[in-house]
Amino acid sequence: MNAYQEFRIIGSRPVRPDGLDKVTGRARYGADLSMQGQLYGHAVRSPHAHAIIQSIDCSKALAMEGVLAVMTGDDLVKPGNEMLGSGEGAMALKDLVPMVMSQGKVLFHSQAVAAVAATSPELAAEAARAVEVTYEVLPAVTNVHKALAPDAPVLHHDRFPDDYPAKPTNLATHISLTVGEPDAAFARADVIVEQTYSVPMCHQGYIEPHACVARVDAAGRVDLWCCTQGHFAARHFTSAATGIDLGKITVTASEIGGGFGGKTTIYLEPLAVVLAQKAGRPVKMVMDRGDVFRATGAAPGAETRVKLGATRDGKLVAADVDCLMDSGAYNGGPAAFPVYMATACYKLTDARSTGRSVYTNKPKIHAYRAPSMPQVTLGFELAITELAAELGIDPIEFRLINAVEEGDANMMGAPYNRIGLRECLEVARNHDHYKSSLTDGVGRGVAMGYWINAGMQSSAILNVSPDGHVAVLTGSPDIGGSRASMALMAAEVLGIPFDHVQPQVVATDSVGHTDVTGGSRTTLATGQAVIQAAEQCVAEMCRRAAIEWGVEPGVVAWSQGAAHHGDQTLTFEELASRAGTMGGPLTFSSSLNSTSAAPAFGVHICDAEVDKETGRTTITRYTAIQDAGKAIHPDYVEGQMQGGAVQGIGWALNEEYLYNEKGVLENPGFLDYRIPVASDLPFIDAVIVEVPNPLHPFGVKGVGEVPIVPPMPAIAEAVYQSTGVRFRDLPLNPPKIVAALTDSRALLPDPQ
């Protein structure tokens, strides 16, 4: 039972407080801050994907007029085995430090090996070219299978995941989990499907490149401004990499032009801080687009073998999943989530799940919206669809027979609380889209998806000003409209108008610790902190009204933005304006480690038409259905659902990193790394289902990540239905489709 059952303004769609500045260009993003006297930092990046640094000579650069500082990996800490961060951004310090700047060995192309600071960006670039680095070039390996071959070049000589301490390999992690007796269960199956599916490494596609400005004061205190999904994490990581005490660093988050998981770590921040320290002047660093592609973490490519067994009546009885993932140069742990969650949508008591991740000479992979779940779900959901087809059962019906509900457990063992998967499937089955008939040549696919969703730590401060307006301060960078959601939640509890609340994202020293905006956790957990702070405010106002009226606090009721007792009323505005004489300033804070997270489920329906001559696929209709628990601001829930679907469409059809044999990325920009443009897309119909989360006062469930989970298998199935050819390796780009549909090789003229 949720604490709040009826809502006054939750669920309405006011204009977001940050919207006007963003659409008129006034909002300040990472590169928009400049400090007086600032220098410009520029990283020297490796031209090789795998090499040993023999020497770095910065003397010519430092001798240039206007060059005030240089640095190398020696200026960062010598890391041990400590782990940093949590959730999607967790990583070992010994991986973080060389990821931001090499300390002797280069493991991916464009890895930073040194940096300079100079009085202009052009001079800094010129000085970076004057840094002399000599390399011993090693063979590069960018393919996971080649990286696992016995003769593969080994990236790390201190890591022995399977065979300690006989021989180091490129296997980064190897995890296996079994529930029940899958082998015995497969023996009971009437139909078994077993296939392998693959999906390429993919970029999050955030539009704003990484950027920061660092300033170090005379006492050694650091002020850092950066574009990040979590400035507390940025502070922690920067402190760990530079060795500067955490308490001496203040981080302010700029507005953020997209992150999708890619900005839950740091790249330029420690470099700017060290250069500012050395130069005694502020240093600004802005990554260019090419380096964003070449040197920051993408989503891992993956190959997943899925074996499923079902009985003739459509009951899924066993699953075996084996997911092989690319970790890039350092350990990003991508294989854990698939192991735990591959089967999470299905009632399965007998299942085995294995995950491996492999080091390759590519940038360390990083989180991208429901990290690793789209990759493994491509395989699992397509196999489910193939199995349903073999059984002659409608794909939604088959999923309804087997979908998890309250009380069922996934492979992690804990039973689900109240979840909305079956409700989403029912909505899909009854939706006009699913019931509509298909025109010739158009195919339809359906898939569903799961994401665990995080709770984690959040804080909020609520300050009431004498005019009755309220400032709500949080530490959650606003990516998807969270300021509007925070204002709605505070206004709901306080009973005041939405536009009397000024939600702000404040610096690390100005609010309690808050974990990253990620894990679909912000509206849930930071929102919970805001609700609690607002409830404290209501309780204090009721207490003051009780004193004013000479009654017990318990008899004062709060409604419609006012304290009431009998026919006496004191409004929020009156209590705010009289605060100075009724007990002092009204300021409240709440911090929590939320245990209210609830998993998210979504079901997507996709229609696609393939031009069989050119191989181009057009998505003709798309519907995304998702359980949001309670939609605080439905526009931004729908926006998340639409955005996730669009990113999934891009990944399914055209997006992929293209590396040459030397490990150099050949498409480091949005021209040849093809995310969809608006004209490529149909309107994405978003249907919000609300099955309230019983653990959250408003019923909220996280919504931001799961929408990217179902698209790839839904689209791949639609393409199959359109063409009659089963594609199991993405992306489904025009050359791949034509190659499968026609014998195009025969069209080439003779070589002579």
Added chain:
Amino acid sequence: MAVQEFLSPTSLSEAQAAFDENAASSWLAGGTDLLVGIRLGARDPARVVDLKQIPELTAIEIDDASVRIGAAASAFDVLQNSAVPTLFPGLAEALDLIGSTQIQGRCSAGGNLCNASPAADSIPALIANAAQCRILGPDGERMLPVEDFVVGPNQNALAPGELLVELLLPRPSGVTSDAYLRLTPRTEMDIAVAGASVSITLDDSRVCTAARVAIGAVAPAALLVEAAGDALVGSQLDQVAIDAAVAAVRAAAKPISDKRGTAEYRTHVVGVLVSRAIARAQARITETRP
């Protein structure tokens, strides 16, 4: 090295005087390729000579015999011209596929041609329409067919100090029309994996009396495929003729495999595009002359 000088001459003679071979000069007819090239380090001019302020270079003039498009006239101005998109719907299609609306406000057909990308959208359309280049150099003026202007990837036939002044297209009669189609994975903001342009003329009995077929992004430079045009002439654009034209362009294509597509795919799809472009140009004639 960065750009040291930016000159904006207002006449052709000033432009010629401003171009200094020793100062590593670059013409700027829009800059949508030049500026990107400078940013990527592929181009490093010390002097940039802007051509946009020279009236003759941005003019679009039409008379009974010909259409003249100034080499620096923006794609937007060509597309907004009262006559050009009607006379050359295929050329308009090509210009309208370059970049975005903002890019089209700067970029020019002349600049697209001089940049000489194998994948340029406007070049096949100019070739199909038998466009000629008017070139002004230190020793006077010369004319060159567009199909001979591009000599290799990003290499054109201009000698140092020579300037492309305008593109001269024969004015088509009412029984001639054109079409340009390209294949890109995305609908826009993309670069052709293959492109095809066709200009055809039909007589009263719907027999094709003239045809020019040009293909792009399937060879080091856009190609005029005379055999494809020849296959159409004398036919009523029946399937046999179209198949022969398709076979001719596939035989003429010499594509590479790269990040944008395989050679096999390009060879295949350029044939598909030619076939569809023929049908589109034909429809444009028959729609206006039922």
